[in-house]
Amino acid sequence: xxxxxDIDGVNKTFGGLQALNDVNLKIEKGxxxxxxxxxxxGKSTLLNCCIGRLIPxxxxxxxxxxxMIGMNAHDINHAGMVRVFQTPEIxxxxxxxxxxxxxxxxxxxxxxxxxxxxxxxxEKEIHEEAMATLADFSLDTFHDKLASSISRGDKRRLELAMxxxxxxxxLLLDEPTAxxxxxxxxxxxxxxxxxxxxxxxxxxIEHDMHVVFSLADRISVLAxxxxxxxxxxxxxxxxxxxxxxxxxxxxxxx
Amino acid sequence: MTNFLKSNGVVxxxxxxxxxxxxxxxxxxxxxxxxxxxxxxxxGIFAIGFNILFGLTGYLSFGHAxxxxxxxxxxxxxxxxxxxxxxxxxxxGTAMSxxxxxxxxxxxxQRSGIYFSILTLAFAQMSYSLAYSVLTPITNGETxxxxxxxxxxxxxxxxxxxVEAGLPSxxxxxxxxxxxxxxxxxxxxxxxxxxxxxxIFRSPFGLKLRAIKSNQTRMKYTGxxxxxxxxxxxxxxxxxxxxxxxxxxxxxxxxxxxRMQWTASGExxxxxxxxxxxxxxxxxxxxxxxxxxxNIFSALNLSELHKIFDGLPDTLENIVVAIINxxxxxxxxxxxxxxxxxxxxxxxxGIMEGVSRAFKWIKRILGFDKKQPVVxxxxxxxGEEK
Numbered sequence: 312x313x314x315x316x317d318i319d320g321v322n323k324t325f326g327g328l329q330a331l332n333d334v335n336l337k338i339e340k341g342x343x344x345x346x347x348x349x350x351x352x353g354k355s356t357l358l359n360c361c362i363g364r365l366i367p368x369x370x371x372x373x374x375x376x377x378x379m380i381g382m383n384a385h386d387i388n389h390a391g392m393v394r395v396f397q398t399p400e401i402x403x404x405x406x407x408x409x410x411x412x413x414x415x416x417x418x419x420x421x422x423x424x425x426x427x428x429x430x431x432x433x434e435k436e437i438h439e440e441a442m443a444t445l446a447d448f449s450l451d452t453f454h455d456k457l458a459s460s461i462s463r464g465d466k467r468r469l470e471l472a473m474x475x476x477x478x479x480x481x482l483l484l485d486e487p488t489a490x491x492x493x494x495x496x497x498x499x500x501x502x503x504x505x506x507x508x509x510x511x512x513x514x515x516i517e518h519d520m521h522v523v524f525s526l527a528d529r530i531s532v533l534a535x536x537x538x539x540x541x542x543x544x545x546x547x548x549x550x551x552x553x554x555x556x557x558x559x560x561x562x563x564x565x
Numbered sequence: 566m567t568n569f570l571k572s573n574g575v576v577x578x579x580x581x582x583x584x585x586x587x588x589x590x591x592x593x594x595x596x597x598x599x600x601x602x603x604x605x606x607x608x609g610i611f612a613i614g615f616n617i618l619f620g621l622t623g624y625l626s627f628g629h630a631x632x633x634x635x636x637x638x639x640x641x642x643x644x645x646x647x648x649x650x651x652x653x654x655x656x657x658g659t660a661m662s663x664x665x666x667x668x669x670x671x672x673x674x675q676r677s678g679i680y681f682s683i684l685t686l687a688f689a690q691m692s693y694s695l696a697y698s699v700l701t702p703i704t705n706g707e708t709x710x711x712x713x714x715x716x717x718x719x720x721x722x723x724x725x726x727x728v729e730a731g732l733p734s735x736x737x738x739x740x741x742x743x744x745x746x747x748x749x750x751x752x753x754x755x756x757x758x759x760x761x762x763x764x765i766f767r768s769p770f771g772l773k774l775r776a777i778k779s780n781q782t783r784m785k786y787t788g789x790x791x792x793x794x795x796x797x798x799x800x801x802x803x804x805x806x807x808x809x810x811x812x813x814x815x816x817x818x819x820x821x822x823x824r825m826q827w828t829a830s831g832e833x834x835x836x837x838x839x840x841x842x843x844x845x846x847x848x849x850x851x852x853x854x855x856x857x858x859x860n861i862f863s864a865l866n867l868s869e870l871h872k873i874f875d876g877l878p879d880t881l882e883n884i885v886v887a888i889i890n891x892x893x894x895x896x897x898x899x900x901x902x903x904x905x906x907x908x909x910x911x912x913x914x915g916i917m918e919g920v921s922r923a924f925k926w927i928k929r930i931l932g933f934d935k936k937q938p939v940v941x942x943x944x945x946x947x948g949e950e951k
Contacts (some may be wrong), residue, residue, distance in 0.1 A: 473787070
């Protein structure tokens with residue numbers, strides 16, 4: 312199967328609200344797939360159904376041929392699907408280097424390993440890999456600062472670094488540039504387009520049309536819990552249904 | 566200075582020197598008698614172990630006295646059944662509390678936060694009532710478990726140790742465990758316990774425990790199953806408590822249910838927070854300070870206070886004594902409470918935060934503080950080029 316992620320007939324209701332209504336989405340290996348849609352369309356709910364935070368009422372989520380529904384968050388991570396959160400989910404009380412070392416350790420050691428007598432300072436490989444990843448994101452010059460003390464844009468990039476160091480088969484990005492200044496947004500776009508990340512399969516949820524059209528190979532439009540169109544950026548731009556549901560509503564397209 | 570302290574060898578050398586010379590440098594403040602020194606070491610071990618759970622993972626257990634009690638009971642039973650040598654007693658005491666910690670930890674860790682704390686408290690109170698009444702055949706209830714001349718002591722019997730008149734005393738290969746030699750034995754165990762804690766703090770395992778404290782949800786999405794990490798840390802700290810409990814039995818071979826009471830569980834929480842949770846030596850400092858105050862201030866009384874403030878004019882002396890009197894003797898807990906409040910309000914990081922602030926202050930005064938240039942990624946040339 313050439314599809315890395317296959318979301319098939321997923322439904323999810325919260326009380327009386329149908330958040331997801333028969334969502335079908337297939338992500339191809341190597342593509343950057345953007346999911347757009349107005350607020351409340353169900354974009355975050357869809358991501359949460361993929362990584363085990365929510366369990367869909369019906370339907371299936373198949374990743375690399377394996378059913379993901381009901382799996383633990385940590386097992387989904389080791390299956391190769393890694394999520395970068397909308398609000399930075401970092402370790403505020405640890406420094407930047409430690410923040411990046413933790414996912415690298417997870418990749419090497421699995422879900423649990425009991426090694427209280429190993430010395431962290433002697434983990435040269437992990438240390439070097441973490442420093443190199445921080446350097447890719449220009450965070451290495453202040454690697455010993457506490458993660459809580461850095462700017463919001465740096466936090467978002469730190470989280471990207473934490474996702475990237477695990478070399479996931481699929482990276483799910485929830486609004487990677489939300490709340491960023493234009494300058495930071497452009498840097499993030501460059502990072503995501505860079506050599507290291509361009510071959511990685513990515514699903515991006517994004518409001519900023521500038522980001523979407525600079526990155527996406529294909530775009531899916533989610534409205535009222537249903538996917539109304541999937542196609543290349545040009546197809547989406549010219550789709551009358553999309554214009555009606557989303558693009559026509561405001562001046563989001565900068 | 567900080568680089569210097571990165572080497573485990575250097576840290577251990579300083580630590581061992583300070584601990585082993587304690588009888589000398591604690592003499593001027595009247596704290597160098599063996600009973601108190603033993604308490605410092607034993608409660609130090611208890612607090613260092615508690616810190617591995619509370620300081621690293623942030624899970625606040627209100628029931629660690631259970632393991633202290635289990636360690637004591639097991640050690641006394643080892644003295645009764647096996648040998649008056651302390652080695653089997655402390656090994657069995659530590660192992661048995663490890664088993665208890667595994668069971669209680671497994672159940673309590675089904676929940677986190679305040680619910681975890683309440684669960685541990687509930688288990689501790691259950692253990693206390695079991696020890697106090699239900700399990701009287703094992704624990705000897707209210708009276709407490711004591712040695713008797715009729716005890717079998719199988720191993721001692723095999724080696725033909727003569728049965729003396731009167732109760733036998735604990736020993737380490739015939740070195741008596743009372744007085745100063747008892748302290749040195751506890752001190753050596755304390756040094757080993759501190760070394761294990763240092764290794765854990767500086768291991769990937771320790772880093773992961775700190776990451777759980779910082780953001781547990783993120784740990785799960787990073788690919789770690791956090792439950793076994795928390796359980797290992799709970800069991801390790803339970804075993805430290807068991808070790809401390811068995812050392813109590815080594816220095817004084819009897820065990821009572823009051824050791825398991827919730828006040829004892831609360832005390833180790835106070836010690837850890839007072840010293841600085843999550844720091845290496847903080848909990849030990851907290852334990853020492855609380856035990857010192859308990860001994861010094863609870864021994865003061867009205868006439869001694871008058872003696873201390875003798876130099877003041879009579880009216881002033883009476884006023885000062887009247888103010889201080891409720892805080893000493895029977896009321897020394899008031900003093901402890903006041904001290905605890907001052908520390909938590911002004912130094913949330915405990916004594917260790919005070920120490921590091923003092924260091925920074927001294928550095929600034931002496932002009933060692935080099936202002937670090939402010940770096941943010943936005944101004945690095947690398948970012949601009951792209």
